[in-house]
Amino acid sequence: MPATLLPPSPQKTGGAPAKGPLAALENASSAAILRVLRVTLHAGFAVLLAVALVRLFLDGGPLRWLWAAAAVVLAVIYLAGTVLEKRHAEARIGFNPRRYGLLWLGLVTALWAVLLAGSADFAWLAFPIFFLHLHLLPRRAALLTIALMTAAVIVSQWAASGAPVPHAAAVVGPVLGAVFSVITGLAYAALYREAENQRRAADELRRTREELSRSQHQSGVLAERERLAREIHDTLAQGLSSIVLLGRAAEQSLADGDEPTAAARLALVQQAAADNLAEARSFVRGLSSPHLEGTTLVEALRRLCGTTETGAAAAGLALRCRLEVDGEPQDLPQPVRVALLRAAQASLANVRDHARAANAVVTLAFLGTEVTMDIYDDGTGFEPSLAAGAPDAADGSGFGLRSLRERVAGLNGSLAVESAPGEGTVVAIRLPVESAVSDGAAPLEGGSDG
Structure with missing residues (x-):
């Protein structure tokens, strides 16, 4: 034609x-x-x-x-x-x-x-x-x-x-x-x-x-899925785990006839449920943790240590947790504050649930262009190389360390885990905060509680 x-x-x-x-x-x-x-x-x-x-x-x-x-x-x-x-x-x-x-x-x-x-x-x-x-x-x-x-x-x-x-x-x-x-x-x-x-x-x-x-859509879906998994693990999953432990402890107290102790533990269950409900609502709205609303990171970590001690005591565990702050506190970028709080929540939950430790120390250090946080416990410890190569369990456990690494890496930070069987564990996190320093942010965080 x-x-x-x-x-x-x-x-x-x-x-x-x-x-x-x-x-x-x-x-x-x-x-x-x-x-x-x-x-x-x-x-x-x-x-x-x-x-x-x-x-x-x-x-x-x-x-x-x-x-x-x-x-x-x-x-x-x-x-x-x-x-x-x-x-x-x-x-x-x-x-x-x-x-x-x-x-x-x-x-x-x-x-x-x-x-x-x-x-x-x-x-x-x-x-x-x-x-x-x-x-x-x-x-x-x-x-x-x-x-x-x-x-x-x-x-x-x-x-x-x-x-x-x-x-x-x-x-x-x-x-x-x-x-x-x-x-x-x-x-x-x-x-x-x-x-x-x-x-x-x-x-x-x-x-x-x-x-x-x-490809970009699929990558976005996978990235969002990973983000959701991290947020759920570090907030709702840890909170529900606390509720389960407290509920079992309250049930044991009732079985022993210790009604005042059971009532106190049920009150902790209600408080944990309320806190997780607030986390879920903020999570749905796409906001940061409610524990950081209207307060500083130092105060949120101090409150977290107290909550960890209370929850462990209600579950029959003798765990003492304290916060130490080094350097002049600075106003940190919101993503850094959220990442540090989530890391502390996940690490202290592991200490409470698995380490069988007597003491846990959270050390927050402000170093000018970066901030570090170490979470130490004197518990049973573990072999980090075996934990890093182990797949996640069917119930979702084992996801925390990988999730924490991804969260820190997303902010160009670094994470190190030092542990050995019988010698306790240290989780060390280092995050850059150059943008907060260059903007001339005023020191707003509270001081150490010793």
Whole structure:
């Protein structure tokens, strides 16, 4: 068919609108230029065929109706081929007419040759047909058929003139027309290849963008899932664990007939539940921990130590927890404050639930451009290398250390765990706070409680 593939319509771009068809053509893409050339080719074919028919009837030859019928058949075949190809290129029909392109070209050329034999006025139809040969045939075959058709045009013009020898114009005109058609056809092919390359590049870019969008969405989902897991582990899971321990202790007190102790432990259960409800509500709203609202990090850590002691005592554990502060307290960025509080909550919960320690010390140090926090306990300890390589348990335990590492790493900090069986454990966290210092933040944190 005349066009092996119809490029997509050009997209509108920014800038001042083009004024007039010439300006629009200057600003058009290769696809738009190809479309204009194809429309011009088909329109030229129709005009030349109509002119030949008019001249045929004006001459009044005896076989004019026969040639007119052949011209109509040519027009129908030409139009059917172009319309079917265009509809297929636009995916409007499933039938693929391209496989019959050579047969269609042969019919068009044969009908033209028949019309040329009847009237020299059909000679000029050769020029739009030249483009079809260049487009559908291999280059050498197309040049050969164009040469033969040019010779047929020269012969028909010579025969129509009745001159003993062909006039120079009757030779030079068709030859120059053929040369121009070949050059224009080759330029069309180059533009077509460029348009195809642009279309493939645009398709590849669109696919790449879609894949990148999917990848970014998936990464965002995974990152949010990890964040949710950390927040739930460090808040709700630890709180629910405390409630379970306190509930068991209250149940044991009731079984022993110690109602005052049971009542005190149930009060702690209610307080723990209320605290976790507040955490859940803040978590849903996307806010920081309620333990940091309206208070300093030092005060929140001091309160956490007290809560840890109380919860351990209610569970029948003799655990003493204290907070020590080194350096001049500073106003820390909110993400740093939340990370340190979450780290202390998770670490002290592990001390209470697993370490069987008698003492725990939280040391918060302000070092100008960074802040450190160490959580020490004199409990049973463990082997850090084995814990780091162990998978998370089915109940979710074992997630805390990995979660803490990810939280600290997200703030460009570092975390170290020092422990050995029977020698206690130290969790050391170091976080940079250059932004808070450079902004000239005033010291707001409270002092040490000794």
